[in-house]
Amino acid sequence: MNSNDWIILKTIAEELSITKAAERLFISQPSLTYRLNKLEKEFNTKILFRHSNGVIFTPQGEHLLKYSKDMITQLNQIKQDLVDMDDAFDGTLRLGVSTTFAKYNMAPIIKAFKDRYPNANIEFFTGASTMELSEKKIGEDIDIIIRRGDIEWTGKKHILTEEPYGIITNHSFEFSDLASMSWILDDSATITKSESEFLKWWDEAVKLQRPSKIIRVNSIETCIQLSSHGLGWTVVPKIHTTGKRNLCFTPIIWPNGDMMTQKTVMLYKEELLKFKLAETFINFILDEFSNKQYNIDHI
Incomplete structure (x- = not known):
């Protein structure tokens, strides 16, 4: 063998x-x-x-x-x-990145890192956070995972962003209107538990009969397209409204004043830090996001 x-x-x-x-x-x-x-x-x-x-x-x-x-x-x-014994930047750093994070954030980050460290070799693939970016892959196929949604992890974890969930429509509304409108629901909401969290918020904050008209689709983009054409309303993190000025975004706020949020986290094993390329990239990412206003104070 x-x-x-x-x-x-x-x-x-x-x-x-x-x-x-x-x-x-x-x-x-x-x-x-x-x-x-x-x-x-x-x-x-x-x-x-x-x-x-x-x-x-x-x-x-x-x-x-x-x-x-x-x-x-x-x-x-x-x-x-x-490789690292010879040259810290001759190795390959393998990243697994959320499709959504890659769509809105990854290209300028990789470009800036490569401009600063042209000899660094980085490979990454994108996938759904829940289905394809399991923490079990770290160390086997992937060195670092950047995924949407917080999870339990015994290694190193950094929260890169925290953004609000909100209700999206193409017009202003009262909460009492929503029960009679179609709720356009992405199937992944069941897996990520955002559906159950939203219903818990509905029971505590809105205190009306739960929405019963539900249209289930298989992507957030479809949710947004249907909502933008007035066919109902949907619940998504704010990042998905980027560049879509025709949408109304209403943050979901718990009765205690806290917002319902979506975190983006970076996960890796602590021993990865002994490799200079990995340590350099991790510090670069942390500096990049500490200098940007990617949090719930900026909605």
Whole structure:
């Protein structure tokens, strides 16, 4: 078993399909199947079962998969250690960034950092905070995560922004009007628990019958488009109204005067700070946001 086999098992686990894993690894399906058969002979055990919807790992396969992931992490760490011994900025810093944060903030930050440190090598991918930017990925595929929504995390965590949630319509309104209008609700609100938090606020602050006319969609952009055309109202963080002057944004305020807010946090393991590129980038990000008015006082 070698590093190529580690990558093969990890990729199959992510795709749950021999065909898709082969395509992603740019090898033929027969070649991948042959390598799996060799591994099963080497360890004298069945690694996975194939079924109509893909594959499933056996308990023995799960054990080998865990070993493979651990070895990939260790190998990446050794490579990074060796790079940093020679030149702090020859290494690669891997970022996982919220799609929303990337859309509104990431490009100027990376541009400014690269202008200051032209030899720095940074890779990043974007994804949904809840589904694709799990804290479990830190150290395995990603060095630093910048995601929307606060979570429990035992490593280092910094709050970069905190912005208000608000009700969006294309006209002014009274809260009593909302119950008779359509609530345009993004499906992710259930996952992020913002739907339940909003309903709790509604019960405590508005104290009227809960909205019953609900249109469920699968993106915040759709919520905003429907609201901007007068087809109902929606609840989103303020950043999504950037550049949309035809919308009315009404912050959601709890009876005690606090605002309902959305945080953007940066997460990483403390040991990452021993690498100069990582430490430099983290300090750069923190300085960038401490100098900007990205908080609930500026709505």
